[in-house]
Amino acid sequence: MKDTSHFIHDKDEQKLRTEAKRNKILKFLSDETFSTSEILGQLLELSRTATYRTLKSMEKEGMVKLYEIEYELAQKGKQTIWGLTPTGALLATDLEDFHVDHFEASRIAKSTMAHSIATQRVKVSARKRGWEEWISSRKLKQMASKDRNKWKQIPDALAVKDGKTFAFEIERTVKTPKRYESILAGYAEMFVAGTVAGTIYICPENLVRRLEVLFSKIEKISIQGRVHPVHENVRKRIKFLTLEQWSEKE
Structure with missing residues (x-):
């Protein structure tokens, strides 16, 4: 039988890397509740495409949600914002300092x-x-x-x-x-x-x-x-x- 152990190792490594990226984003958003693709890409030190792919996978699992916000610094009057959902906030919260806070666009000027x-x-x-x-x-x-x-x-x-x-x-x-x-x-x-x-x-x-x-x-x-x-x-x-x-x- 052909040895496929290296594929299992690759998948495990990939899973660990994905979890690390997600945890880094969740930790950042637990402090800020929202951010932009640009800033999160700088945080992860990833390309725009790789950052977007990570965020979309997190959105699919209900951790973050994509918003289009109109505000003064945005190009063409709109800014794409990734907000922390209640699910994401619960996953991100520190068990030693338990405080669940998610993003609500209507609450922020x-x-x-x-x-x-x-x-x-x-x-x-x-x-x-x-x-x-x-x-x-x-x-x-x-x-x-x-x-x-x-x-x-x-x-x-x-x-x-x-x-x-x-x-x-x-x-x-x-x-x-x-x-x-x-x-x-x-x-x-x-x-x-x-x-x-x-x-x-x-x-x-x-x-x-x-x-x-x-x-x-x-x-x-x-x-x-x-x-x-x-x-x-x-x-x-x-x-x-x-x-x-x-x-x-x-």
Whole structure:
């Protein structure tokens, strides 16, 4: 009889690889609830065709669902989104921190969706360059609600590099100078407390320099009812980059 054991091995190997890809997608979507083919392809380091094939197989098994969403960043006014279904959410949830959350397009504002997509791009790029323990804004809000004394400012994300925790702010539009004074005060307290080592602002190219100048013009901040001058040690912990600069940064 002809030996076919190598075919069994190949099929087993293929099954393991498929499961690994699916688990990677489910883990990512458990944090974000939705994403795009482009971002998930970057996550898996696969071609567009291979990524689409994986997602379609997951859709067939009820783990994800394909949506066409109209929102401001989309080409031709529409963006294809892969959303986590209730089945996918259950499979993705961490048994140690059991929280089932699936995607519902009607619950998410278009501006929130665009911001999340921008943050996901930063996240995928960060993971490739050795940033670890990425925590997205949804989980940070849950953490902050339990300890407001620690979280004076809630970033869009947190991640660790070389043992140091950094806050990420993905800024697509500019807030008022007064609001930035409050944000700077919050981060100053968090720097002193050791909650974060620094903050990285990632902005569109037309905003990055202007935002940096705006921060440089803030001379005083109010902390616990007392006014303090902004110390140079606070300023140097805040960096401003475009998405392109962040993606190219080593």
